[in-house]
Amino acid sequence: MKRRPTIIDVAKKAGVSKTTVSRVITGDGANVREETIQRVQTAIDELGYTHNAVASSLRTDRTNLIMLSIPDITNPFWPAVARGVQDRMEREGYAVVFANSDWDAQREKMFLEMARRNRFDAILINPVRVNNDELKAAHIHTVLIGSHEGFPDFDIVGSNSYGATQLALAHLYDLGHRRIGLIRGERQSRPGHSRLQSYEDFLREKGLVLDSSLIVRVPFDEMGGRQAMEQLLSLAEPPTAVLAANDILAIGALQAAHQAGLTVPDQLSIMGIDDIFAASATTPPLTTIAKPQYEIGRQAAEFLLDRLGEQATAVPRRHLFNCTLQQRGSTGPPP
Amino acid sequence: MKRRPTIIDVAKKAGVSKTTVSRVITGDGANVREETIQRVQTAIDELGYTHNAVASSLRTDRTNLIMLSIPDITNPFWPAVARGVQDRMEREGYAVVFANSDWDAQREKMFLEMARRNRFDAILINPVRVNNDELKAAHIHTVLIGSHEGFPDFDIVGSNSYGATQLALAHLYDLGHRRIGLIRGERQSRPGHSRLQSYEDFLREKGLVLDSSLIVRVPFDEMGGRQAMEQLLSLAEPPTAVLAANDILAIGALQAAHQAGLTVPDQLSIMGIDDIFAASATTPPLTTIAKPQYEIGRQAAEFLLDRLGEQATAVPRRHLFNCTLQQRGSTGPPP
DNA sequence: CCCGGAAATGGGAACGTTCCCATTTTAACA
DNA sequence: TGTTAAAATGGGAACGTTCCCATTTCCGGG
Numbered sequence: 001m002k003r004r005p006t007i008i009d010v011a012k013k014a015g016v017s018k019t020t021v022s023r024v025i026t027g028d029g030a031n032v033r034e035e036t037i038q039r040v041q042t043a044i045d046e047l048g049y050t051h052n053a054v055a056s057s058l059r060t061d062r063t064n065l066i067m068l069s070i071p072d073i074t075n076p077f078w079p080a081v082a083r084g085v086q087d088r089m090e091r092e093g094y095a096v097v098f099a100n101s102d103w104d105a106q107r108e109k110m111f112l113e114m115a116r117r118n119r120f121d122a123i124l125i126n127p128v129r130v131n132n133d134e135l136k137a138a139h140i141h142t143v144l145i146g147s148h149e150g151f152p153d154f155d156i157v158g159s160n161s162y163g164a165t166q167l168a169l170a171h172l173y174d175l176g177h178r179r180i181g182l183i184r185g186e187r188q189s190r191p192g193h194s195r196l197q198s199y200e201d202f203l204r205e206k207g208l209v210l211d212s213s214l215i216v217r218v219p220f221d222e223m224g225g226r227q228a229m230e231q232l233l234s235l236a237e238p239p240t241a242v243l244a245a246n247d248i249l250a251i252g253a254l255q256a257a258h259q260a261g262l263t264v265p266d267q268l269s270i271m272g273i274d275d276i277f278a279a280s281a282t283t284p285p286l287t288t289i290a291k292p293q294y295e296i297g298r299q300a301a302e303f304l305l306d307r308l309g310e311q312a313t314a315v316p317r318r319h320l321f322n323c324t325l326q327q328r329g330s331t332g333p334p335p
Numbered sequence: 336m337k338r339r340p341t342i343i344d345v346a347k348k349a350g351v352s353k354t355t356v357s358r359v360i361t362g363d364g365a366n367v368r369e370e371t372i373q374r375v376q377t378a379i380d381e382l383g384y385t386h387n388a389v390a391s392s393l394r395t396d397r398t399n400l401i402m403l404s405i406p407d408i409t410n411p412f413w414p415a416v417a418r419g420v421q422d423r424m425e426r427e428g429y430a431v432v433f434a435n436s437d438w439d440a441q442r443e444k445m446f447l448e449m450a451r452r453n454r455f456d457a458i459l460i461n462p463v464r465v466n467n468d469e470l471k472a473a474h475i476h477t478v479l480i481g482s483h484e485g486f487p488d489f490d491i492v493g494s495n496s497y498g499a500t501q502l503a504l505a506h507l508y509d510l511g512h513r514r515i516g517l518i519r520g521e522r523q524s525r526p527g528h529s530r531l532q533s534y535e536d537f538l539r540e541k542g543l544v545l546d547s548s549l550i551v552r553v554p555f556d557e558m559g560g561r562q563a564m565e566q567l568l569s570l571a572e573p574p575t576a577v578l579a580a581n582d583i584l585a586i587g588a589l590q591a592a593h594q595a596g597l598t599v600p601d602q603l604s605i606m607g608i609d610d611i612f613a614a615s616a617t618t619p620p621l622t623t624i625a626k627p628q629y630e631i632g633r634q635a636a637e638f639l640l641d642r643l644g645e646q647a648t649a650v651p652r653r654h655l656f657n658c659t660l661q662q663r664g665s666t667g668p669p670p
Numbered sequence: 671c672c673c674g675g676a677a678a679t680g681g682g683a684a685c686g687t688t689c690c691c692a693t694t695t696t697a698a699c700a
Numbered sequence: 701t702g703t704t705a706a707a708a709t710g711g712g713a714a715c716g717t718t719c720c721c722a723t724t725t726c727c728g729g730g
Binding site: 095 | 435
């Protein structure tokens with residue numbers, strides 16, 4: 001008899017009904033005598049009983065499982081966010097599990113489908129390709145992470161990426177730079193867009209001319225950053241400062257600059273956005289814009305818990321954290 | 336009527352039995368007429384039916400969910416491994432989900448318990464604190480990742496970390512270094528141990544004296560690396576080369592060396608192990624030992640699939656990949 | 671000592687699926 | 701056209717839990 005013991009076995013052993021056992025297990029011990037609890041507990045221990053969450057979920061329609069869907073687990077930005085999510089959700093008895101889509105629309109969809117079929121209680125997602133309507137059609141509690149436009153039906157937590165870009169550009173401008181390159185990522189379409197918008201607005205406000213050759217769009221990884229920088233340096237009139245849409249791109253750019261024999265920041269200033277771990281590891285350490293990653297995760301969890309409670313009808317909320325300048329060594333006055 | 340449609344609703348609509356619907360859904364269409372399949376399919380579409388994986392799992396005792404439990408999602412080593420796992424497992428219809436214990440024994444245990452209760456089909460784990468017997472007691476298919484000793488009952492996939500250390504030390508030795516520091520991590524006890532062993536063996540073999548002040552043990556993060564390096568530099572007779580147990584420690588060490596005004600590699604050589612992304616981003620880029628991360632993940636998945644098949648009684652296997660030297664700019668002859 | 675209400679416990683039914691086994695339909699062949 | 705085996709379909713039980721509602725037990729006050 002290899003069968004796993006069930007609550008019925010426990011009930012039999014303890015000489016009570018399965019209902020009583022269930023009450024003990026769920027901690028719904030309100031109406032169970034202390035002595036009975038003990039008896040059940042020992043039966044559980046002796047049999048080595050383990051709760052079957054699947055059966056429980058079937059009956060209750062809750063799994064206590066939350067999915068955190070992100071595009072790129074390689075980007076250290078996310079683990080920091082995840083920590084905030086976990087700390088909050090685990091306290092409420094939820095387990096948080098990662099789904100890494102690797103920028104793959106197919107995979108993102110697959111995970112979404114999985115969360116739905118397996119009745120995950122909710123999803124936290126930084127969407128890659130999926131849109132508002134598809135998410136809505138999934139009929140699962142969802143909170144978005146990232147400063148996305150075009151998702152009117154969902155709670156969103158993110159950072160003010162428009163403001164972050166302004167902050168970065170202002171820093172470079174104040175140092176005296178007037179010819180500033182922008183390295184954008186190809187993939188993360190919407191925030192990239194918002195950064196572009198911000199860039200254009202900034203130039204307009206300061207009365208600088210918009211030179212489209214200063215805007216380069218590349219894949220969202222280190223190699224992309226390198227390529228972009230090489231392209232910028234090959235211009236007849238290269239920029240004196242470069243802002244990359246995230247630190248990974250910036251690090252790639254930094255490497256390319258070194259390789260080209262340029263001294264940073266004396267001959268060229270480089271900035272990133274995010275303030276990931278590696279940003280302080282480069283030489284010179286990268287000036288960047290820090291986002292409150294842990295807090296973002298935490299706030300997203302907070303929204304989610306509201307949704308999981310009774311706030312079902314609440315209107316979609318939006319919380320954008322402000323970003324702060326992390327001034328390090330990769331920026332300085334123009335040559 | 337807010338209720339989600341079930342196969343019974345579908346069956347009713349299509350004018351067939353629920354059994355037939357089930358056959359269509361599970362793709363077990365062997366014995367279903369093409370026309371019937373079509374009819375069921377349209378009913379499914381019209382009702383917007385979605386399969387309830389929870390109910391299915393209850394009946395079949397399979398969830399097609401795999402947990403990948405790792406200590407530190409911040410360490411870029413793991414995403415690379417994960418990719419190998421995912422690519423292989425998803426092809427077989429499994430979804431891979433991350434559990435990040437953050438070096439926390441409590442959390443690691445929690446996730447293990449969760450995988451068990453929720454009837455995950457298997458676990459891939461790089462154990463932090465959990466031991467052989469606890470894993471065995473969980474009664475769930477498990478494959479270990481990492482070169483751990485003390486887990487006689489499980490398949491293990493990892494890299495030859497003993498060999499990796501030898502390789503690193505040989506590189507430094509060949510460059511002429513005779514006084515080599517070792518930075519160990521505190522947490523990852525067993526492989527750290529194996530590295531220490533390797534270090535001692537190497538010195539013995541080369542007839543070098545073992546100076547215990549050259550061995551520093553610190554927390555497994557960047558700050559740890561810095562501390563360790565500061566400590567080593569404060570010695571009366573500091574080492575001419577330093578090997579760190581992983582790249583993160585090495586990067587911290589590199590920073591500390593810069594801060595102390597040392598030129599790497601002219602005045603001091605530094606090496607890491609793992610070859611994570613950031614290793615090539617430092618200045619100078621880090622010489623390190625590369626592990627075949629993707630392949631490790633892939634092989635682990637392969638072992639797991641065997642277990643999930645019929646190999647239940649197979650004797651535990653062990654696959655250690657060899658590592659290769661990634662020579663970059665952080666090592667050179669001693670001053 | 672009995673009564674009444676609260677506390678404790680128990681017995682199905684239900685959750686949505688898959689599997690076993692039985693039954694019906696199909697089609698091939700004599 | 702009848703026979704038969706194979707193909708297609710259907711009905712109920714089972715998976716292990718929780719919930720509803722009924723029943724029993726307990727205990728203090730009259």
